[in-house]
Amino acid sequence: AQTIHQWPVAEIKAVGSPLSLGCTIKGKSSPNLYWYWQATGGTLQQLFYSITVGQVESVVQLNLSASRPKDDQFILSTEKLLLSHSGFYLCAWSLVSYEQYFGPGTRLTVL
Amino acid sequence: AQSVTQPDARVTVSEGASLQLRCKYSYSGTPYLFWYVQYPRQGLQLLLKYYSGDPVVQGVNGFEAEFSKSNSSFHLRKASVHWSDSAVYFCVLSAWSNYNVLYFGSGTKLTVEP
Numbered sequence: 001a002q003t004i005h006q007w008p009v010a011e012i013k014a015v016g017s018p019l020s021l022g023c024t025i026k027g028k029s030s031p032n033l034y035w036y037w038q039a040t041g042g043t044l045q046q047l048f049y050s051i052t053v054g055q056v057e058s059v060v061q062l063n064l065s066a067s068r069p070k071d072d073q074f075i076l077s078t079e080k081l082l083l084s085h086s087g088f089y090l091c092a093w094s095l096v097s098y099e100q101y102f103g104p105g106t107r108l109t110v111l
Numbered sequence: 112a113q114s115v116t117q118p119d120a121r122v123t124v125s126e127g128a129s130l131q132l133r134c135k136y137s138y139s140g141t142p143y144l145f146w147y148v149q150y151p152r153q154g155l156q157l158l159l160k161y162y163s164g165d166p167v168v169q170g171v172n173g174f175e176a177e178f179s180k181s182n183s184s185f186h187l188r189k190a191s192v193h194w195s196d197s198a199v200y201f202c203v204l205s206a207w208s209n210y211n212v213l214y215f216g217s218g219t220k221l222t223v224e225p
Contacts (some may be wrong), residue, residue, distance in 0.1 A: 043215045084175040090154055098205040102154040
């Protein structure tokens with residue numbers, strides 16, 4: 001069975017500090033991977049997608065970057081956090097079907 | 112342009128009552144539609160999906176949804192809700208560009224009162 005793991009579970013960071021969030025998918029070969037951001041009480045905004053190792057496309061510009069160093073790993077990062085980066089970050093995967101499957105999320109608080 | 116509208120931000124029902132959460136979509140192509148549920152501080156779980164065929168689709172935990180092309184709707188229903196159904200429900204439209212794009216509604220927060 002496939003599993004999706006996100007780390008850390010939660011982060012509290014200072015404005016201007018760097019950030020790295022991770023996502024790992026086990027049990028699926030060559031999945032499409034996605035990053036989403038959700039403001040508190042809000043809907044989801046797709047940030048990045050990746051269809052293969054080393055290739056990442058940006059959907060919206062939020063002063064964030066993403067990388068896919070391995071087939072089963074997706075990293076979200078920034079060198080300098082803003083207050084507006086606070087929220088809930090979700091990783092998701094899909095294969096050739098239309099539905100996506102989401103991870104448990106990482107809650108980020110920027111102070 | 113494609114979009115999903117959930118007109119009810121909050122819905123409160125009594126335990127054991129029936130439920131309908133409304134969803135309208137706008138899309139010129141063939142719609143692939145989903146309902147996801149998000150429990151507090153958790154990720155999203157897929158409740159059910161519609162690709163084609165029978166307009167009424169069954170999901171987990173007794174949920175079902177009915178697709179209507181004429182009304183551009185995909186309403187979620189449950190015959191008898193339980194307190195554990197309290198959560199936020201998202202109606203989602205899927206489309207393929209050069210990748211799988213999901214369009215989310217704004218969500219409906221369901222509260223089930225005892």
